[in-house]
Amino acid sequence: MKKQKLGKNLLSLLFVIICIIYMMPIVVVGYNSFKENGSINTDTFALPNEQTFMGWQNYVNGMTVGDYPFLNSVWYSFVITILSAALILICTSMAAWYISRVDDIFSRIVYYLCVFSMIVPFQMVMFTLAKTANVTGLNTPYTIPVIYLGFGAGLAVFMFVGFVKGMPLAIEEAAAIDGCGPLRTFFSMVFPMLKPIFISVGVLEIMWVWNDYLLPYLVLDRTMYRTIPIHIQYLQGSYGHVDLGAVMALIMMSIVPIVIFYLTCQKYIVSGVMAGAVKG
Amino acid sequence: MKKQRSSAAVNSSLIRRPIQRMFPIFLLPTFLAFCIGFLWPFLHGIYLSFCKFTITSNAKWIGFDNYVKAFQDPGFLHAFWYTALVAVTSLVIINLGAFAVAYALTRGIKGSNVFRGVFFMPNLIGGIVLGYIWSTIFDGFLAKYGTSIVLDSRLGYWGLMIMLSWQQIGYMMIIYIAGLQSVSEDMLEAAQIDGANGWHTLWHITIPTVMPSITICTFLSLTNGFKLFDQNLVLTGGQPFTFQADGTVIRTTEMLALNIYNTFYLNSKSRGVGQAKAVLFFILVAAIALIQLRATKSKEVQQ
Numbered sequence: 028m029k030k031q032k033l034g035k036n037l038l039s040l041l042f043v044i045i046c047i048i049y050m051m052p053i054v055v056v057g058y059n060s061f062k063e064n065g066s067i068n069t070d071t072f073a074l075p076n077e078q079t080f081m082g083w084q085n086y087v088n089g090m091t092v093g094d095y096p097f098l099n100s101v102w103y104s105f106v107i108t109i110l111s112a113a114l115i116l117i118c119t120s121m122a123a124w125y126i127s128r129v130d131d132i133f134s135r136i137v138y139y140l141c142v143f144s145m146i147v148p149f150q151m152v153m154f155t156l157a158k159t160a161n162v163t164g165l166n167t168p169y170t171i172p173v174i175y176l177g178f179g180a181g182l183a184v185f186m187f188v189g190f191v192k193g194m195p196l197a198i199e200e201a202a203a204i205d206g207c208g209p210l211r212t213f214f215s216m217v218f219p220m221l222k223p224i225f226i227s228v229g230v231l232e233i234m235w236v237w238n239d240y241l242l243p244y245l246v247l248d249r250t251m252y253r254t255i256p257i258h259i260q261y262l263q264g265s266y267g268h269v270d271l272g273a274v275m276a277l278i279m280m281s282i283v284p285i286v287i288f289y290l291t292c293q294k295y296i297v298s299g300v301m302a303g304a305v306k307g
Numbered sequence: 308m309k310k311q312r313s314s315a316a317v318n319s320s321l322i323r324r325p326i327q328r329m330f331p332i333f334l335l336p337t338f339l340a341f342c343i344g345f346l347w348p349f350l351h352g353i354y355l356s357f358c359k360f361t362i363t364s365n366a367k368w369i370g371f372d373n374y375v376k377a378f379q380d381p382g383f384l385h386a387f388w389y390t391a392l393v394a395v396t397s398l399v400i401i402n403l404g405a406f407a408v409a410y411a412l413t414r415g416i417k418g419s420n421v422f423r424g425v426f427f428m429p430n431l432i433g434g435i436v437l438g439y440i441w442s443t444i445f446d447g448f449l450a451k452y453g454t455s456i457v458l459d460s461r462l463g464y465w466g467l468m469i470m471l472s473w474q475q476i477g478y479m480m481i482i483y484i485a486g487l488q489s490v491s492e493d494m495l496e497a498a499q500i501d502g503a504n505g506w507h508t509l510w511h512i513t514i515p516t517v518m519p520s521i522t523i524c525t526f527l528s529l530t531n532g533f534k535l536f537d538q539n540l541v542l543t544g545g546q547p548f549t550f551q552a553d554g555t556v557i558r559t560t561e562m563l564a565l566n567i568y569n570t571f572y573l574n575s576k577s578r579g580v581g582q583a584k585a586v587l588f589f590i591l592v593a594a595i596a597l598i599q600l601r602a603t604k605s606k607e608v609q610q
Binding site: 035036038039042043046049050051052053055056059067068069070071072118119121122124125126128129130131134137140141144146147148149150151152153154155156158159160163165173174175176177178179180181184196199200203204208209210213234237238239240241255256259260262263274275278281282285286288289293296297300301 | 333351412418425446481567
């Protein structure tokens with residue numbers, strides 16, 4: 028028994044070491060964001076010292092590095108993510124309820140098309156999708172959520188339909204007998220019951236849209252609208268001509284919201300990931 | 308299913324009809340967006356793969372020429388084999404790593420939750436930012452040896468492996484942990500009483516029970532590998548390039564998705580070929596998904 032306990036403590040210790048190594052890339056970028064530009068290239072792993080320590084100056088420079096205001100890309104990333112996630116959640120949950128309750132030929136066709144769309148890689152549609160978005164005027168941060176709804180509907184509809192199928196009809200029947208119309212039934216009876224799957228789908232969509240690079244890159248007008256990934260890719264492309272310290276600061280600033288999001292909703296994120304994984 | 312069907316019939320007038328009348332509110336918005344964001348671009352893309360075009364309005368039907376050209380492109384074939392190699396190697400490394408971590412973290416050791424959190428976190432960082440972080444790390448390290456990740460294709464390959472493992476082990480670990488938690492305590496105890504050692508228990512009880520998780524994770528990492536784009540673009544962007552005798556360029560660390568992207572946007576004359584490559588890519592990914600579906604189905608029958 029004692030031997031077993033010792034083994035467990037050793038294993039714990041081993042994992043502490045592995046976890047420290049695991050966090051190193053972020054830690055290195057973290058302390059490099061306080062270093063003077065030249066020393067990042069020549070001595071990446073050295074801690075900042077008196078000569079190389081810059082304080083918050085890199086963060087100030089990071090706001091305007093690459094001739095584009097960083098706060099603009101933060102704003103666009105937020106707007107696109109929040110609007111897209113909200114639109115996807117509301118529209119697809121309504122669609123999924125319609126599909127599983129009406130269950131006629133048309134809704135079945137829509138459902139199978141949605142399932143089919145999940146296996147289509149983005150490269151298959153990227154050229155024609157960018158063209159369609161341009162023609163329809165869906166190429167600004169405030170209208171691109173419609174594109175996300177269209178391309179992301181598959182997974183969301185699939186997950187919602189799977190959930191609604193397992194929901195009891197009795198409550199909706201009772202509501203209908205009492206003279207409650209479909210809209211009210213949906214928003215006051217069905218909606219609250221969808222909460223767990225709502226969170227799972229929401230987490231998956233938020234993670235997807237926030238980190239997505241190629242879709243907004245091809246659809247949006249890049250001179251005006253850059254999301255955080257697009258902005259960072261531009262800076263990477265101009266490697267060597269750019270203030271590296273400022274870029275390190277910028278990377279830290281784009282990781283921090285994710286870490287905060289993770290720490291506050293860890294439970295939901297993990298359950299969302301699990302639900303999404305099963306779909307494959 | 309049968310029960311659902313009959314109850315739906317009973318309630319058709321009560322529930323079904325009123326909802327059906329609300330079609331424009333419930334289904335139409337999603338369906339329209341789906342047509343704009345997926346269905347039309349998809350069908351249009353298939354049509355364009357048989358055309359010569361630089362923009363969509365000057366498309367001219369040329370039959371299977373684009374597909375023939377795609378198969379004759381050495382860069383595309385190289386990208387295919389390179390992608391397959393990356394996908395399979397990363398599948399093995401990620402799954403072994405994730406299973407080992409998940410197994411160790413379900414032994415009830417102190418601090419398990421913190422460790423899980425640390426392993427999972429890289430997964431939330433997007434491919435672009437992730438690639439930038441790692442190229443900084445790799446280049447900082449390799450600069451001491453006077454080289455860089457973009458100068459040597461072997462470095463590019465193993466760099467990508469390290470990055471993919473770092474990103475995905477935590478994700479697969481979560482799925483394996485859920486699987487491992489369903490292994491019944493009674494069985495493990497019974498095995499211990501019967502004198503089975505650790506390896507026997509792992510091999511004959513634990514692994515068969517978590518088989519569904521293993522199927523999910525292998526296919527997930529395989530598809531992730533084949534569809535990889537962002538990380539490939541940022542880490543090496545296909546560099547280093549080699550030049551063939553006939554003037555064609557092979558981008559040695561370029562994967563399929565990036566090859567398709569470059570065929571589209573580096574040279575607007577080869578867009579038809581790019582679209583044909585994209586259709587082939589879609590067929591490949593769809594085939595993997597179908598095999599997965601069958602594998603999952605047959606497992607369900609066994610249980």
